[in-house]
Structure formats: structure tokens, C-alpha cells
Amino acid sequence: MLIERRWKKWVYFYLPLAVFVIGTLFPFYWMLITAIRPDAELYRSWRAVNNAPFWTLQPTLSHFQDLMTRTTFPQWLWNTFFIAVVSTAISLFCGLLAGYALARLKFPMAGLLGTSIFVTYLVPPTLLFIPLADIIRNFQLGNTPWALILTYPTFLIPFCTWLLMGYFKTIPRELEECARIDGATRFGAMVRIIFPIAVPGILSAGIFAFTLSWNEFIYALIFLSSPEKKTVPVGVVSELIRGDIYFWGQLMAGALLGSIPVAVVYSFFVEYYVTGLTGSVKG
Amino acid sequence: MRRPIAGGSGDAAGTVALPHPRTGRRPRRGALENERLLAAVLLAPAVLLLGLFIAYPFVMGVWLSLSSTSVGNVGQFVGLKNFVKAWNDSIFQTAFWNTVWYTGWATIFKLALGMWLALLLNRHFRGKRLVRASMLLPFIVPTVLSTFAWRWMFDPTFSVLNWVLYQGGFITTKLPFLSDGTYALWCAIVVNTWRGMPFFAITLLAGLQTINPDLHEAASLDGANGWQRFWRVTWPLLKPVTLVVVVFSIIQTFSDFQLIYVLTGGGPANSTHLVATYAYQIGVATGLLGEGAAISLFMLPVLLLVVWVQLRYLRRLEGA
Numbered sequence: 269m270l271i272e273r274r275w276k277k278w279v280y281f282y283l284p285l286a287v288f289v290i291g292t293l294f295p296f297y298w299m300l301i302t303a304i305r306p307d308a309e310l311y312r313s314w315r316a317v318n319n320a321p322f323w324t325l326q327p328t329l330s331h332f333q334d335l336m337t338r339t340t341f342p343q344w345l346w347n348t349f350f351i352a353v354v355s356t357a358i359s360l361f362c363g364l365l366a367g368y369a370l371a372r373l374k375f376p377m378a379g380l381l382g383t384s385i386f387v388t389y390l391v392p393p394t395l396l397f398i399p400l401a402d403i404i405r406n407f408q409l410g411n412t413p414w415a416l417i418l419t420y421p422t423f424l425i426p427f428c429t430w431l432l433m434g435y436f437k438t439i440p441r442e443l444e445e446c447a448r449i450d451g452a453t454r455f456g457a458m459v460r461i462i463f464p465i466a467v468p469g470i471l472s473a474g475i476f477a478f479t480l481s482w483n484e485f486i487y488a489l490i491f492l493s494s495p496e497k498k499t500v501p502v503g504v505v506s507e508l509i510r511g512d513i514y515f516w517g518q519l520m521a522g523a524l525l526g527s528i529p530v531a532v533v534y535s536f537f538v539e540y541y542v543t544g545l546t547g548s549v550k551g
Numbered sequence: 552m553r554r555p556i557a558g559g560s561g562d563a564a565g566t567v568a569l570p571h572p573r574t575g576r577r578p579r580r581g582a583l584e585n586e587r588l589l590a591a592v593l594l595a596p597a598v599l600l601l602g603l604f605i606a607y608p609f610v611m612g613v614w615l616s617l618s619s620t621s622v623g624n625v626g627q628f629v630g631l632k633n634f635v636k637a638w639n640d641s642i643f644q645t646a647f648w649n650t651v652w653y654t655g656w657a658t659i660f661k662l663a664l665g666m667w668l669a670l671l672l673n674r675h676f677r678g679k680r681l682v683r684a685s686m687l688l689p690f691i692v693p694t695v696l697s698t699f700a701w702r703w704m705f706d707p708t709f710s711v712l713n714w715v716l717y718q719g720g721f722i723t724t725k726l727p728f729l730s731d732g733t734y735a736l737w738c739a740i741v742v743n744t745w746r747g748m749p750f751f752a753i754t755l756l757a758g759l760q761t762i763n764p765d766l767h768e769a770a771s772l773d774g775a776n777g778w779q780r781f782w783r784v785t786w787p788l789l790k791p792v793t794l795v796v797v798v799f800s801i802i803q804t805f806s807d808f809q810l811i812y813v814l815t816g817g818g819p820a821n822s823t824h825l826v827a828t829y830a831y832q833i834g835v836a837t838g839l840l841g842e843g844a845a846i847s848l849f850m851l852p853v854l855l856l857v858v859w860v861q862l863r864y865l866r867r868l869e870g871a
Binding site for chain 1: 583584586587589590591592593594596597598600601604605607608609611612615664667668671674676680682684685686687688689691692693694695696697699700701703704706708709711714745749750753754757799802803805806807808809812813827830831834835840843844847848850851854857858861862
């Protein structure tokens with residue numbers, strides 16, 4: 269009986285879980301192994317007898333060295349970081365104020381405004397990139413980080429507002445009312461009483477917004493043109509492929525290094541990220 | 552009790568009545584005590600940015616789609632010509648049906664696998680937190696970069712998947728992963744599922760954790776087996792979360808761009824284009840802004856339908 273139950277647990281639980289884990293993580297392992305494999309081993313016939321694709325006996329860092337010294341990869345990392353941080357800060361600022369107003373204040377058309385912010389949350393960037401490119405050109409913002417810093421908030425603000433609005437609604441009104449009885453202004457009560465309580469919500473929104481802007485691709489692809497101004501995703505796609513030739517070692521090294529910053533931020537704040545993720549859909 | 556005094560009468564003078572010694576500072580705090588005015592001030596930055604970079608581009612996109620504008624060439628009003636042209640274009644038709652096919656299958660796979668994974672992660676086992684955290688990696692790593700890893704795994708000459716299948720004796724010649732249109736679209740569906748499934752799993756897991764275990768216990772006391780308990784207890788309670796997640800996923804998948812751009816670039820022979828990648832090819836790569844804008848606007852009816860479902864559902868929740 270007990271043996272049968274244990275056998276069942278293996279088949280219905282551990283085995284599927286193991287398949288999920290391997291399936292999910294294998295591409296990352298493959299990135300790593302490709303990045304540290306010497307070129308001579310990378311391009312070997314797939315039917316070669318001594319072919320051992322899953323590990324290497326001569327790990328090398330030369331792909332990373334090439335990437336850091338012969339390309340503008342470090343610059344791309346800095347660009348991505350700068351753009352992600354500034355656009356996250358702008359979005360948090362706007363989202364905090366708007367979320368508070370929608371959660372707490374009574375004013376005409378509050379419902380309509382809330383709904384329209386939610387609808388803009390669902391507008392995908394691919395719907396608007398062509399007219400937006402024209403507008404960026406007209407504002408003379410093309411090929412500057414500001415083109416992205418000002419357009420990323422379009423998909424970050426609705427999300428931050430939505431998440432923080434939900435968070436503010438869980439904070440009891442009595443806290444502000446007490447502060448106001450003690451003589452605080454509405455604005456003062458918001459900034460000094462409510463915002464500090466909302467710090468976990470702000471962190472969730474911030475982490476989530478940061479990863480979203482780190483990952484953004486299509487606006488960065490269209491609005492930036494000089495190699496040294498690009499972000500990591502666009503730089504890897506457009507600068508590391510010369511003609512039709514793919515330098516897979518370098519590409520995978522770039523993919524790995526470009527993923528590590530978000531992965532690190534994420535690993536420190538997993539719980540906040542998960543709150544942001546689940547809160548972003550539930551509101 | 553205080554509320555009526557502070558409440559939105561729209562009258563700044565309403566605050567005068569606060570019976571408190573410190574109201575002596577009133578003159579400085581006047582304007583922002585008005586609820587409507589404060590709301591307007593707080594909402595201004597968000598509304599300004601969204602208006603400038605969402606509403607305005609949208610109006611402009613509609614105008615572009617009705618004109619013959621191309622790069623460096625101010626166009627004229629041409630009515631629905633761009634839409635008719637796209638509708639009769641065989642590549643556009645392929646792209647549109649690819650998008651529907653891609654969205655449909657990827658969503659089904661993501662929901663089924665995500666639900667399965669959520670149920671597995673809802674149990675207690677050692678290392679649960681680590682497994683759960685690592686499962687989200689595909690979702691947080693830049694899609695473009697992980698898609699490159701997949702492209703390398705699907706490489707025509709050095710594909711590791713072909714190697715495994717060959718060594719395992721499943722195939723005798725290489726599978727044309729990305730060099731055959733049908734295979735390539737399925738590869739894209741696989742990659743999209745790989746990337747999006749964690750989002751389903753983690754969100755559904757959060758939903759699962761709100762289900763009272765007593766319900767399951769009661770059901771099993773009544774003789775329900777695991778399968779019955781899932782369909783009669785878990786699934787009905789998870790439906791609200793599931794609907795919201797599916798709506799989000801449909802919107803993102805239907806408007807997907809980067810995955811196809813990196814994996815196949817729309818090829819071979821334009822057979823794997825999605826609406827968004829084709830709009831990019833026409834609007835940006837070729838420079839025909841009017842036609843490109845028209846093509847991307849073909850996504851709108853589908854997205855509106857999905858948003859409408861979502862909003863109706865939210866209303867019903869608020870009404871309840």
C-alpha cells in the first residue's frame with residue numbers, strides 16, 4: 269500500500285515537476301554552455317562521434333572578452349539601465365499620484381477615467397509604433413534616450429496606477445482622517461501617512477516596471493539608430509550579427525550578460541515581483 | 552463624521568469649518584483641500600503623458616491609415632484604400648491567419664501547462680520556493696535574448712534538438728525547424744508557450760492558494776476523486792482569475808512582435824509573419840507609413856472584443 273502510494277507520487281508529482289524544471293531551465297543552460305565553448309567545438313558536425321554537446325572540457329571566456337572589448341556592449345548595458353531606471357521613476361511618480369486620486373478622491377468622471385486608464389493598459393505597443401515613430405521624429409527625440417524614457421511610461425503608468433490603486437484601497441481611510449483631524453492637509457496626509465504605508469506596493473510596481481522596461485524591444489528598435497545609443501536587446505539583435513553570419517558564442521554571451529541584471533534584481537525581490545505580477549492582473 | 556466637511560462639495564471654503572486650533576494655517580493649504588482640484592493636479596502628469604503618447608498617436612495612426620503617407624512624403628487622404636489593399640494581399644492574409652493560429656494554440660498550451668504546473672507547485676515539497684522562483688525566469692529574462700537561445704537550439708546545422716532526436720533514434724534526417732514554414736510557426740508557438748507559461752502558473756497558483764482546503768476535504772469525504780475535485784471545486788473557483796489571465800495573454804500574444812522578429816524574421820518566404828511583424832516590414836522597413844498603420848489597425852477589432860469581454864466581466868464583479 270505504502271509502496272504503491274510512493275510510486276504514484278513519483279509518477280504524478282516528481283516526474284512531471286522534473287520535466288517542467290528541465291524544460292524551463294534548459295535554454296538558459298544552453299546559453300551558458302554555448303557562451304563558454306570554444307568556436308572549434310561549437311561548429312562541429314552533429315554526427316561526429318566524439319561530439320559531446322552538453323558540456324565542454326575547454327571552457328573559455330574569450331567570447332565574453334570579445335563582447336566587452338570589441339563591441340559597445342558595456343555602453344548598451346548602461347543605456348538600458350539608465351532608461352529603465354528613469355522611466356520607472358517617472359511611471360512610479362505618475363502612478364502614485366493618479367492611483368491615489370482614483371482610489372480616494374471623489375470627482376466627476378472618476379469612473380470613466382479609471383476605465384480609460386485600464387483600457388490604455390491593454391493597448392499593445394505594436395498597435396501604435398508607426399504613428400509614434402512619426403511623433404518622435406517631429407519632436408526631434410529620435411535616436412536619444414528620451415524617446416524611450418518618455419514612451420515607456422505609456423505601458424508602465426497604467427500598470428503602476430492600477431496596481432497602486434488596488435493597494436491604496438486596502439489601506440483604511442481612518443488613517444488619513446485621523447491625520448487630517450490633527451491638522452494635516454490632504455496632500456500632507458497622502459505624502460506622509462499613506463505613501464510610507466504603501467512602500468511594499470511601490471516596490472512591487474517598481475520592480476515589475478523595471479523588468480518590463482529592461483525587456484522592451486520594438487520602441488527601442490525603431491527609435492534608436494546609432495550603435496552606441498542602443499539598449500541590450502536591440503544591440504544584440506542588430507550589432508552582433510554581421511551580414512548573415514551569427515557568432516553564436518558571442519551572441520549567447522551577450523544574451524547571458526543582458527539577462528543577469530534583471531535576474532539579479534528579480535532574485536532579491538521575488539516576493540514583491542510575484543505580488544506585482546498577480547496584482548497586475550487582479551487590480 | 553468628518554467626511555461631509557472634507558467631502559467633495561467643490562467648494563474650497565468647506566474646509567474652513569474644521570474645528571481645530573491649527574487651522575490657523577489655512578490660507579496656505581487652501582487650494583489643494585478642494586477634492587476636485589487636488590484630483591486634477593494628481594492626475595495631470597499621468598493623463599498628460601498618456602494623452603501625448605497613446606491618445607495622440609492613436610488618432611494619428613487612424614489618420615495615417617487613411618492616407619498615402621510614406622517616409623519623407625506627406626500623403627493625401629485615400630479613404631479605405633490601404634485597408635482594401637491589405638485585405639487582398641496574400642501575405643497579409645497569411646499573417647492574419649498565422650496570428651489567429653499562433654494565439655489560439657499558444658494560449659491553449661499556456662493555460663493547460665500553466666494550470667498543471669500551478670497544481671504541482673501548490674503541494675508541499677522541499678525546495679519549493681527555489682523551484683517556484685526559477686520557474687519564472689523565462690518570463691523575466693528579455694524575450695529577445697531567450698529567443699536567440701531557442702534560435703540557436705533550432706539551428707539548421709547545429710541544432711541540439713536534432714542531435715538528441717537523432718541519438719535517441721527518433722529521426723534519421725534533420726528536422727527543418729525554422730526552414731519550413733509549418734515547422735517554424737509551431738516552433739514559435741513552442742517558444743511562446745515556454746515564455747508565457749510561468750505567468751499563467753504563478754498567477755493561477757496565487758488563485759489556488761485562496762481556495763479553502765476545507766472544500767477539498769469535504770469533496771473527498773463525499774467520495775470525489777482527484778479529477779472530480781479539480782473540475783467540481785478548483786476549476787469553478789479559479790474561473791475568474793483564469794479569465795483575466797487568458798485575456799491578458801491573448802492581447803500580448805495576438806500583438807506579439809519580438810519573438811517572430813528574432814526567431815524567423817517572418818521567413819521562410821513570408822510564411823511566418825504575424826500582423827505586427829508584417830506591419831513593421833511595410834511601415835518601417837519599406838517606409839510605407841500609411842499602409843503599415845492600416846495593417847496594424849487590423850489588430851484593433853480583435854483587441855477591442857477582448858477588452859470588452861474583460862470590462863463587462865469587471866463590471867459584473869463590481870456590481871456583485
